[in-house]
Amino acid sequence: MFFVVSKLFSFITDPTFWIVVCFLVSIVLKKRLWKRIAFIFGISLFVLLGNGALISLVEQRWVRNVVKPLPSEIVYEYALIQGGFGDFNSATGRTQVFEEAERLIEPIRLYHSGRVRKLFITGDGSFSNFNKKFPESKQVFLKYLESLGVHGNDIVLDSEARNTRQSALRTKELLGEAFDGKNSLLVTSAIHMPRALKCYCKAGMNPIPYATSVPGPYEMDITNFNIGSSNLYRWQKLIHEWLGLIAYRIAGYV
Numbered sequence: 433m434f435f436v437v438s439k440l441f442s443f444i445t446d447p448t449f450w451i452v453v454c455f456l457v458s459i460v461l462k463k464r465l466w467k468r469i470a471f472i473f474g475i476s477l478f479v480l481l482g483n484g485a486l487i488s489l490v491e492q493r494w495v496r497n498v499v500k501p502l503p504s505e506i507v508y509e510y511a512l513i514q515g516g517f518g519d520f521n522s523a524t525g526r527t528q529v530f531e532e533a534e535r536l537i538e539p540i541r542l543y544h545s546g547r548v549r550k551l552f553i554t555g556d557g558s559f560s561n562f563n564k565k566f567p568e569s570k571q572v573f574l575k576y577l578e579s580l581g582v583h584g585n586d587i588v589l590d591s592e593a594r595n596t597r598q599s600a601l602r603t604k605e606l607l608g609e610a611f612d613g614k615n616s617l618l619v620t621s622a623i624h625m626p627r628a629l630k631c632y633c634k635a636g637m638n639p640i641p642y643a644t645s646v647p648g649p650y651e652m653d654i655t656n657f658n659i660g661s662s663n664l665y666r667w668q669k670l671i672h673e674w675l676g677l678i679a680y681r682i683a684g685y686v
Contacts, residue, residue: 433618443608443670445668445671445675446664446668447477447481447667447668447671448661448664448665448668450474450477451474451477451478451664452474452670453474454470454471454473454474454477455470455474456570457470458470458471458474460503466524468577473522476620478659478664479659481667482659482663483657483658483659483662483663484539484657484658484659484660484661485657487663487666487670488648489648489668490595490683491622491623491666491670492645492647492649494623494626494670494673495535495622495623495625495626495643495646495647495651496684497626498622498626498629498641498643499622499625499641499646500641501538502617502642506547506603507546507547507548507549508542508548508549508615508616508617508640509548509549509550509551509615509616510548510549510550510588510616510617511542511543511548511550511551511617511619511642512552512553512554512603512613512616512617512618512632513535513536513539513551513552513553513554513619513620514535514554514555514599514618514620514621514624514628514637515535515553515554515555515556515557515558515560515592515593515599516530516532516535516555516556516621516624517529517532517533517534517535517536517556517591518530518533518556518557518558518573518619519538519557519558520557520558520559520566520569520572520573521577522566524571525572526555526576527558527569527572527573527576528576529558531645532645534621534644534645535548535619535620535621535644535645535661538555538619538642538644539551539617539619539642540577540580540581540582542617542642543586544551544581545563545671547686548617549586550586550587550606551577551582551586551587551588551662552588552590552594552603552606553587553588553589554589554590554595554599554602554603554617555590555593555595555596555598555599556573556600558573558574559572559574559589559591560591560594562600564606565598565628570589570591571625572675573589574587574589583584588607590602590606596624596627596676596680597683597685598630598678599628599631600628600631600632600634600635600637601635602655603632603635603637604636604637605633608624609636610611611637611641612630612636612637612638613637613638614638615639616639616640617640617641617642618632618637618640618641618642619641619642619644620644621643621644622643622644622645622646622647623645623646623647623669623670623673624673625641625643626673627673627676627677627680627686629641630677630680630686631680631685631686633686634685634686635651
């Protein structure tokens with residue numbers, strides 16, 4: 433249910449949508465006062481939310497409790513990898529990765545350096561059972577991982593989960609009720625980590641957060657005050673997490 437609703441209403445979290453609506457309203461309205469108010473409001477939203485300094489500051493405050501260095505001497509049993517990093521490309525017959533590829537790349541690096549013994553990967557489109565048109569996608573993804581040097585016996589795939597809540601429950605189901613995650617890493621993007629960590633804790637696990645795609649340090653520099661559309665996209669991802677956390681709290685998932 434949450435998966436469907438989030439896809440249908442994802443545009444609501446997009447500041448670009450709000451700004452376009454303001455400009456359209458300023459065109460459609462007949463009264464000059466209201467036209468001017470709508471236009472000024474649209475411009476104000478673009479200047480405020482398109483400001484790189486503001487979104488950088490908010491991102492830093494959002495992730496500050498989940499971005500931590502790993503102790504150098506510990507070897508972890510699992511890297512619990514959240515999906516959203518890739519998909520199956522039917523045109524090429526290969527796995528392709530997206531902007532969140534670091535969710536996969538970092539655990540593989542830790543695996544090769546001996547810091548992680550096994551990879552548990554859940555909820556990604558590159559091997560999901562919901563991709564019924566391409567049942568071969570799972571085998572293609574496994575071969576992709578093996579080509580990157582990950583042994584098949586060290587890979588556990590969850591093909592059923594479609595959201596963060598389901599990923600947490602499926603992790604507990606597949607790794608056993610006794611699994612508490614205390615010697616495992618939860619790997620996901622820094623922006624997604626607060627909600628993901630709460631979901632896993634609610635499901636009876638306490639993994640160690642290992643954040644990827646971490647926002648750069650905020651600095652009071654004139655270059656940080658740039659205004660651009662890429663900053664609107666950063667707001668969209670952050671607002672999506674805020675609304676997702678509120679919805680999960682209402683549903684009792686966190």
